[in-house]
Amino acid sequence: MEEGRARSQTVTTTSSSNCDTFTTASLSYDRSFITTAPGLLLLAETVFGLPVWALIAGSEYFLFPAFGWVMFVAVFYWVLTVVLLIIYITRAFTRISKVPWTLVSLCFYGSAFVLYLIAAVIDATSITKEILDDHNYNSWTASAFFAFLVTACYAASTYFSFRSWRIRIRS
Template sequence: MEKPGLWYTGEMEEERPRSQTVTTTTSSYCETFTTSTSLSYDKSFLTTAPGLLLLAEIVFGLLVWALIAGSEYFLFAAFGWVMFVAVFYWVLTVFLLIIYITRAYTRIPKVPWTLVGLCFNGSAFILYLISAVVDATSVSNEIPQNHNYNTWAASAFFAFVVTTCYAASTYFSFRTWRTRS
């Protein structure tokens, strides 16, 4: 009588454990991928016009949302919109700067990075322009006990500065996209 995992030898009914054979195979499929996982640091990117514009967008964008966040913006829906645009594009710009500095975009060649940059900068320019106009038109000194007037006025100024930076980035992205396509 056979028991699972044991051999039946016939006459003597001697039971012994089965021998386990393991067969391994190797594949050379990974030869198309690079084996290095380290990212390089591109020092020269920060000296180019797009690199300097990214830094300016980060600094001035931070000023926009920090000035509004330090006030009672939640009482006015317009400043909530400006906060959304400022924080959203500030975070994405920081990620984009990290991608460009570490040259991570070279590791993902299937993504059309010039088109991604153009769409990102173009949408940031349009939405920042709208939010800068909303910010500037919402600043009023006529509200009773408005101690946020100077803060909101400064945020409107820096919103227009960031809008100008994104407009310049859109121009450089368009030139790069046009020459590569």
């Protein structure tokens, strides 16, 4: 061996991961989910949640701080509900087995119910006789109606999630 040249060494490394591999190529569409009560409620929350924030967004809500809170809750939970709907329809939750989905659903629906109830009450009580002649009155009134409708859907979803979580805990 020549002096001045260092010996070359081969280094072999391996890596491991604690999470399961997630590929989108293996996702499938579950049509039967939409026919179940939780699926129908999730779809209703998506459909009825959209007008809550759309009706307020089309008005001059920024002049009234209470409607800012309603907008935050409505948009936040609408986006999360759409994401959850996609996760359940594509059955992605079966590919991510490390997540306790029954507990995640229970926490999501429970918090959505409580915060949407607060937002619906704020939405309804912020509509006063002083704005009766205002062009925003009809939008805000319709928004309050849909907010209470979505609140009822989240309450029912909380009930179904609690039942599912309770069954999972017992087994």
